[in-house]
Amino acid sequence: MPSRAPKGLVLRAYLAASPLIALAGPVILRRRLARGKEDPARMDEKRGYASAPRPEGRLIWLHAVGLGEVLALRGLISAMAQHDPALQFLITSSARSSAQVIGANLPPRTQHQYLPLDAPTYLARFLDHWRPDLSVWAEQELWPGAVVAAHARGIPLALVNARMTDAGFNRRVRAGGLYGDLLARFARITAQDTRSADHLTALGASGVQVTGSLKSAAPPLAADPATLAQAQAAVQGRKVWVAASTHAGDEAQAVAAQAALWQVDPQWLLILAPRDAGRAGVVASQLTEARLPFARRSLGRVPSAGDAVWLADTYGEMGLWYRLASAALIGGGFDAVGGHNPWEAAHFNAAILHGPDTANFLNDYKALHDEVAAVSVPFGKLAEALQDTDLPDIGLRAGQIVHRAAGALDPLAAELLALVRR
Incomplete structure (x- = not known):
């Protein structure tokens, strides 16, 4: 009582x-x-x-x-x-x-x-x-x-x-x-x-x-159907991957990887979604310094054929970004953060990649790795990991896990x- x-x-x-x-x-x-x-x-x-x-x-x-x-x-x-x-x-x-x-x-x-x-x-x-x-x-x-x-x-x-x-x-x-x-x-x-x-x-x-x-x-994150259709049309034919809930260390790895990929094949498109959208100005400066053309979501832009990055500097649209991407780098793994939630991406069969630090999600990542449904990426190896031909199967296995958990x-x-x- x-x-x-x-x-x-x-x-x-x-x-x-x-x-x-x-x-x-x-x-x-x-x-x-x-x-x-x-x-x-x-x-x-x-x-x-x-x-x-x-x-x-x-x-x-x-x-x-x-x-x-x-x-x-x-x-x-x-x-x-x-x-x-x-x-x-x-x-x-x-x-x-x-x-x-x-x-x-x-x-x-x-x-x-x-x-x-x-x-x-x-x-x-x-x-x-x-x-x-x-x-x-x-x-x-x-x-x-x-x-x-x-x-x-x-x-x-x-x-x-x-x-x-x-x-x-x-x-x-x-x-x-x-x-x-x-x-x-x-x-x-x-x-x-x-x-x-x-x-x-x-x-x-x-x-x-x-x-x-x-x-x-x-359950899966939502996405506005009209916005999704517009975004799908804008990225059609591109090799789309997302870096989600990123911090500074994640962004350094993602920008370097995209610069290497885009230089070889301009069909590669990175959707970069910082954990804190208020940091978008800093991220935009890094993209400019790396000579990666980008479209900024908060300004209402969609990427053109000449853009290498879509800077997703808004809140509440991760369901949209995951639906567009075949692979997802989950942020927090290349900083002293402990990683972030991988399951949101798994709903959409995106291949899950992460950095070395997953301290806050050890059991979650263990469950994924036990079924070969995620990839731990060392520093400097992200571009290589994104070109792994096994990624589609890895994404499918992650999707099966969340389906069973429902x-x-x-x-x-x-x-x-x-x-x-x-």
Whole structure:
């Protein structure tokens, strides 16, 4: 029961100080708005004011922080909706980029809102309006005020797809019992792997289940049909590959590879999609320096026959880029980032290539490599890897894996729905 939930010294101190967040909130939000990190039309959501009505019926509220984590929730929503077609869903996130992408990929009967800042007055507004019947948190971010407020109202809590590295565990241990107090409020906790489950248990969680990653079971990303037809016409006859969710190290490898390929055969076309579209100016300068002609998506251009690169400096269109490409370099592998989600590309039978660093997706890439469905590319070998005649078969095998994963969420969906308030 909520009254028996533990409140150690650190959690009590946090909750006592949390009203100050509302005092600083307007200043914080204005500064973020000035840096382009907030949506001016929806900034009041960060203070708990809803911008959409609550639908009738039972509502499942799901929260994730990162772009990949938010998109992964779609598979779980689909599985729960199959169990109960009358359910309504609310996804919350914090980052503007995640809202832009999920907006183009929302499942049926699903809305998106920004999670309010963790202040009591903001959270009360949010919960008074939405009145969720279940609260599902994904991966590793827990907002203490929101968790405690939901639990105090008798809203069942679940943590799914949890992933915790050794470094993340050490940071939470130093929080002096805060996470143990929060985890005690969750009725169901699932982890991606045994190591994460062990970390959660050591922090105070009980009954943690290992269910694997949600990402491989998420449905394909969407693409606007008219935009797709226009893009397909523009790249017809080209040898198209995509470098997706890239960082600086990935871009250096991709640009060098495309320069080598294009010099030999101008039919090669690279679609370069930086993880942060705000870095497009820097990337554009690198392309100019490499003497690679390019079309910039944010300016409404499609590539001409003389362009070597399509700079995909927009959000929410990865479903379009993956549909055009026969191979995909998944970013984060040539930087100290730990890699990014390979499963989005796998849906479209794109051959998956990645750099050496996959620390954040070790189990995902192991599953792919076990079935020869991905290629690990050493530094300086990307152009060579892209010319491998086995790539089409590698892409097909990756597609088969995600097809099998689609039904794997059914048991988890059933367990979560058993928690829903009646």
